[in-house]
Amino acid sequence: MRIWLEKQRHLIDFTLASLARRKTKNIGLLLAYTLLVFVLASLTLFTQALRTEATFVLAGSPEVILQRMVAGRHDLIPPGYLDKIGRIRGVQKTEGRLWGYYYDPVVKANYTFMARPAEEIADGHIMVGNALARERGLALHNTISFRSYAGKLFSFEVSGVLSPDSELLSADLVLLSENDFRKFFEYPAGHYTDIALSVANPQEVRTVAAKLSSALPDSRPILREEVLRTYQSVFDWREGIVLTVLAGAILAFAILAWEKASGLSAEEKREIGILKAIGWETGDVIRMKTWEGLLISLTAFLLGFIAAYVHVFHFGAAVFEPVLKGWSVLYPKFTLVPAVDGLQIATLFFFTVFPYTAAVLVPIWRAAITDPDAVMR
Amino acid sequence: MRPSSLALGFLAVLVAICLFIFGHFFRLTVEDSPKVTANRALVEKLGLTDLALFTEARYTRHPTQADLHSALQDHPGAFDHFPSGSLLPPPAILTQSHAHLAGKTTSPD
Known part of the structure; x- marks a missing residue:
């Protein structure tokens, strides 16, 4: 065993010396390789962490949201709907929700206004999301004015800024009292934006949704499982889109690696010829080249993965931010809780380390079995 | 020092960091993070349904x-x-x- 180990170490010494002779080329390859793993691993880690966090957090969203549709558009819930729903068996609790959008021309951003009960927020006061507070330079007890859609000016005192940790959910939220909400948007009395329901038995959610649809044919129930499924598909889609964009880069790297690994330069062929002429066996040459492939691909994979981890979980995936941000002015600053899917990383490992190592071997084997005299000539 | 010792040592350090990252994950899940549990409580309290990732439309x-x-x-x-x-x-x-x-x-x- 000791002899075998010593032999491998000598082979590695030799491989490193051989790599050092073509320093620029090999460092370039290592950098390109690391960068590719970095981008792919960042994408995997980012979407996986976002997916895990969204699934966990949104599992607390209302079991059923009931919207009213008029001509294919979301409309207000008129008075009387809450009573009708309350009579459906299985419905435990109903709550009329009041929320809507407001465009703030000052920072050219959209806010989500949401009414809260009077015991949480007093009239004339608001609580705002941290991204909004940052963008408008708001702090506790500051006063801010919004011009309503009717053209009236409303002033509110900021009685709280939501935790920066919740920015992913509350970046653009403005929480205000129900009275203020109705006055600001001139909501007709007794009307709601939609209705949140909770169902006594989780197994009955679908049955209750079917009953709601038949009792109120103009309504559209949105189940919590549909909310979760939407987010799963949003992140799958996003990952797919970025992968498609990256496909060109991946192919370019595949060509580079294949070219580097499979097309032996005359110098490399000569090196193999000399090694064979001085007594190296074919097996030794192949072993040496395997070490070369493994050293490069393993270093690139590990470096790329660690860099991706730091990038995603400590720098908030700064590279992807401009892509994800789109045209939104208010973009949440968030750090994700690390969540790694071992299978995804194993797949990445398999598709980056193995092909390169394998591609190195074939031409070496071909060169190593030919006559040293013919190779050197 | 032999080049192989340097190279293998460097690889061992990288592997150790990766193992630490993986070990960390298997110990910690989202449920353990007070930040995420606080966020879930906020979702339950306010009845939120979506992430505020894209606010433009x-x-x-x-x-x-x-x-x-x-x-x-x-x-x-x-x-x-x-x-x-x-x-x-x-x-x-x-x-x-x-x-x-x-x-x-x-x-x-």
Whole structure:
């Protein structure tokens, strides 16, 4: 065993010396390789962490949201709907929700206004999301004015800024009292934006949704499982889109690696010829080249993965931010809780380390079995 | 020092860091993070349904609450205004509801 180990170490010494002779080329390859793993691993880690966090957090969203549709558009819930729903068996609790959008021309951003009960927020006061507070330079007890859609000016005192940790959910939220909400948007009395329901038995959610649809044919129930499924598909889609964009880069790297690994330069062929002429066996040459492939691909994979981890979980995936941000002015600053899917990383490992190592071997084997005299000539 | 010792030592350090990262994950899950549990409590309290990732349009801010036509609000088949639209597919529930009805109606359309 000791002899075998010593032999491998000598082979590695030799491989490193051989790599050092073509320093620029090999460092370039290592950098390109690391960068590719970095981008792919960042994408995997980012979407996986976002997916895990969204699934966990949104599992607390209302079991059923009931919207009213008029001509294919979301409309207000008129008075009387809450009573009708309350009579459906299985419905435990109903709550009329009041929320809507407001465009703030000052920072050219959209806010989500949401009414809260009077015991949480007093009239004339608001609580705002941290991204909004940052963008408008708001702090506790500051006063801010919004011009309503009717053209009236409303002033509110900021009685709280939501935790920066919740920015992913509350970046653009403005929480205000129900009275203020109705006055600001001139909501007709007794009307709601939609209705949140909770169902006594989780197994009955679908049955209750079917009953709601038949009792109120103009309504559209949105189940919590549909909310979760939407987010799963949003992140799958996003990952797919970025992968498609990256496909060109991946192919370019595949060509580079294949070219580097499979097309032996005359110098490399000569090196193999000399090694064979001085007594190296074919097996030794192949072993040496395997070490070369493994050293490069393993270093690139590990470096790329660690860099991706730091990038995603400590720098908030700064590279992807401009892509994800789109045209939104208010973009949440968030750090994700690390969540790694071992299978995804194993797949990445398999598709980056193995092909390169394998591609190195074939031409070496071909060169190593030919006559040293013919190779050197 | 031999080059092989340096190279293998460097690889061992990288592997150790990776193992630490993986070990960390297996010990910690989202449930353990006070930040995420606080966020879930906020979702339950306020009845939130969506992440505030894209705030530029109502169907990107609340993809789960958007109606069937919101992405095409100007005219049918209109191109999407917002870059997020290319990152965001129409919610599955919207496309599925059509699939759901297909072939199931008793009367001809």
